Amino acid sequence: xYRGSVKDFQGFDANxxxxxxxxxxxxxxxxxxxILDLITSRSNKQRVEICQAYKSLYGKDLIADLKYELTGKxxxxxxxxxxxxxxxxxxxxxxxxxxxxTDEKCLIEILASRTNQEIHDLVAAYKDAYGKDLEADIVGxxxxxxxxxxxxxxxxxxxxxxxxxxxxxxxxxxxxLEAGELKWGTDEAQFIYILGRRSRQHLRLVFDEYLKIAxxxxxxxxxxxxxxxxxxxMLAVVKCIRSKAEYFAERLxxxxxxxxxxxNTLIRIMVSRSEIDMLDIRxxxxxxxxxxxxxMIKEDTSGEYKKALLKLCGGxxxxxxxxxxxxxxxxxxxxxxxxxxxxxxxxxQPAGDFNDDGDAQVxxxxxxxxxxxxxxxIEVVTKRSNAQRQQILKAYKAHYGRDLMxxxxxxxxxxxxxxxLGLMLTPAQYDxxxxxxxxxxxxxxxxxxxxxxxxxxxxxxxxxxxAYQEAYHKSLEDDLSSxxxxxxxRILVSLALGNxxxxxxxxxxAHEDAKKLADVSSNDSSDSLETRFLGILCTRSYPxxxxxxxxxxxxxxxxVEHAIKKRMSGDVRDAFVAIVxxxxxxxxxxxxxxxxxxxxxxxxxxxxxxxMISRSEIDxxxxxxxxxxxxxxSLHHMIEKDTSGDYRKALLxxxxxxx
Numbered sequence: 233x234y235r236g237s238v239k240d241f242q243g244f245d246a247n248x249x250x251x252x253x254x255x256x257x258x259x260x261x262x263x264x265x266x267i268l269d270l271i272t273s274r275s276n277k278q279r280v281e282i283c284q285a286y287k288s289l290y291g292k293d294l295i296a297d298l299k300y301e302l303t304g305k306x307x308x309x310x311x312x313x314x315x316x317x318x319x320x321x322x323x324x325x326x327x328x329x330x331x332x333x334t335d336e337k338c339l340i341e342i343l344a345s346r347t348n349q350e351i352h353d354l355v356a357a358y359k360d361a362y363g364k365d366l367e368a369d370i371v372g373x374x375x376x377x378x379x380x381x382x383x384x385x386x387x388x389x390x391x392x393x394x395x396x397x398x399x400x401x402x403x404x405x406x407x408x409l410e411a412g413e414l415k416w417g418t419d420e421a422q423f424i425y426i427l428g429r430r431s432r433q434h435l436r437l438v439f440d441e442y443l444k445i446a447x448x449x450x451x452x453x454x455x456x457x458x459x460x461x462x463x464x465x466m467l468a469v470v471k472c473i474r475s476k477a478e479y480f481a482e483r484l485x486x487x488x489x490x491x492x493x494x495x496n497t498l499i500r501i502m503v504s505r506s507e508i509d510m511l512d513i514r515x516x517x518x519x520x521x522x523x524x525x526x527x528m529i530k531e532d533t534s535g536e537y538k539k540a541l542l543k544l545c546g547g548x549x550x551x552x553x554x555x556x557x558x559x560x561x562x563x564x565x566x567x568x569x570x571x572x573x574x575x576x577x578x579x580x581q582p583a584g585d586f587n588d589d590g591d592a593q594v595x596x597x598x599x600x601x602x603x604x605x606x607x608x609x610i611e612v613v614t615k616r617s618n619a620q621r622q623q624i625l626k627a628y629k630a631h632y633g634r635d636l637m638x639x640x641x642x643x644x645x646x647x648x649x650x651x652x653l654g655l656m657l658t659p660a661q662y663d664x665x666x667x668x669x670x671x672x673x674x675x676x677x678x679x680x681x682x683x684x685x686x687x688x689x690x691x692x693x694x695x696x697x698x699a700y701q702e703a704y705h706k707s708l709e710d711d712l713s714s715x716x717x718x719x720x721x722r723i724l725v726s727l728a729l730g731n732x733x734x735x736x737x738x739x740x741x742a743h744e745d746a747k748k749l750a751d752v753s754s755n756d757s758s759d760s761l762e763t764r765f766l767g768i769l770c771t772r773s774y775p776x777x778x779x780x781x782x783x784x785x786x787x788x789x790x791x792v793e794h795a796i797k798k799r800m801s802g803d804v805r806d807a808f809v810a811i812v813x814x815x816x817x818x819x820x821x822x823x824x825x826x827x828x829x830x831x832x833x834x835x836x837x838x839x840x841x842x843x844m845i846s847r848s849e850i851d852x853x854x855x856x857x858x859x860x861x862x863x864x865x866s867l868h869h870m871i872e873k874d875t876s877g878d879y880r881k882a883l884l885x886x887x888x889x890x891x
Contacts, residue, residue, distance in 0.1 A: 237546025
């Protein structure tokens with residue numbers, strides 16, 4: 233099935249189009265609208281014929297005339313569309329290695345994503361256009377392992393056999409693990425050989441096998457073992473093996489997000505993928521970033537340049553509201569990856585040489601007399617497990633007859649006080665306190681209710697119920713019921729029971745559950761859509777729900793999260809989405825929350841503090857890994873950039889390291 237956004241124009245006449253372009257550029261000024269309308273609605277093959285017809289009719293070079301008449305980004309885009317794909321790639325690479333410095337990102341994008349045939353065509357086009365050998369030019373402009381991998385990719389010799397040997401898959405996964413994680417230093421040659429030569433189908437299975445034996449995705453190992461441009465190249469190769477559409481969607485998003493636009497990247501991808509997989513890229517973009525590529529281009533560009541890009545994009549998926557096979561495949565792969573058991577690790581471990589009485593003395597000294605030694609308090613509190621902190625509380629009381637919590641409260645202030653005092657509570661006490669704050673007073677903080685209730689296991693929920701009753705002499709269920717309403721209240725009350733099934737998946741039941749979630753035709757008010765989702769999402773075990781979500785994708789070609797967002801709204805939608813994301817990948821759910829708490833102007837310190845405290849002994853190490861995978865920056869780096877003073881020092885101690 234053709235997945236490009238630009239197709240052959242029906243009733244095409246090269247001479248007629250050449251004449252139209254000549255007239256658009258004749259005289260004073262040029263008709264840019266006519267130029268962009270014509271060129272963006274013809275396929276590349278037809279544009280090449282127009283160039284030939286233009287030269288035959290007028291004895292002039294069409295590309296030279298376009299360059300003369302047009303300016304800026306619009307000129308670059310239109311001229312890029314006129315070149316055959318291989319010559320377009322050759323021009324991009326020539327520009328990337330010419331002059332002072334090298335555009336490594338351009339080299340990586342092109343050489344990591346092209347097929348064997350496209351590489352062969354590129355090498356020939358480069359020779360034809362510039363009279364030079366592409367490999368020799370790249371070797372002269374790059375170095376080290378980065379150069380070696382580029383040379384391997386330039387051979388266009390990736391295996392293309394779809395028949396996969398299970399034994400070789402296992403061996404390659406093992407070889408990659410031994411070349412990196414299990415080796416002192418890294419055997420880069422092994423990474424280059426396997427990732428540069430094996431077929432796409434084979435490598436996808438190798439990546440799955442690697443996840444099983446290493447307990448982490450291959451991308452995370454590459455980030456840990458390799459560095460610089462070589463690391464970026466290998467990550468690009470892995471991403472393209474998994475899904476080229478996802479790789480290009482990510483590149484386009486990064487080209488437009490934040491201040492300024494990377495127009496060269498935007499133009500290169502929109503031109504090069506317009507007749508290959510632009511529809512797939514659009515679908516993945518819409519699913520991954522929750523807005524259409526069309527709308528992001530519309531918001532980020534202007535003038536004829538914008539109009540031309542939107543024509544290449546080919547449509548607005550926000551308006552269509554559809555979900556397509558490529559996006560479903562990406563979602564399905566993510567569900568499969570989430571089903572692989574990965575060891576959860578906190579960043580705070582029990583101190584090996586723990587002495588509760590000694591720690592109590594250090595804390596007392598830090599708060600005695602004029603001034604407070606915040607550094608000493610941070611050092612003790614963040615480097616002890618919660619169980620050890622509870623022992624320190626008792627030792628402090630026994631030694632000094634004083635309440636450590638009260639002393640800390642009087643000596644500390646602001647964000648640091650909230651962080652340190654939160655760490656001194658048991659996990660259940662801390663969650664109970666956060667829930668109480670969310671429901672008391674005017675207004676309700678539904679996001680806190682959702683975050684805690686949607687992510688805690690049965691044992692944690694029961695402990696929270698007990699802590700809540702003890703601290704506030706009321707049941708959590710009663711407070712949730714009195715402060716919320718409708719389906720949202722029912723969801724929270726169901727979760728507050730802590731009665732989620734804990735058994736394995738049941739394939740037959742999973743198929744039936746998926747059918748119930750997919751059924752939009754029921755008119756029975758007692759069996760509303762929300763009721764069906766509640767009965768399944770709030771009661772089934774995590775392993776079972778993962779299977780339900782996989783069955784749902786098979787059945788509908790939709791991801792369940794997309795279906796929830798399309799069919800529900802408000803707090804009900806947010807609660808169900810949080811449950812789905814928690815089931816799918818809890819560390820990724822919290823990584824996303826942490827990122828949002830710090831991105832943009834200002835910091836949501838309540839969310840940042842709450843998650844850093846509550847996950848520090850459960851899965852904060854895994855959250856760090858997901859954070860860097862999702863956002864290409866470390867949690868440590870973002871905390872360091874976004875916070876300050878002793879609060880930052882304490883958060884970084886909990887974070888536990890720079891990735």
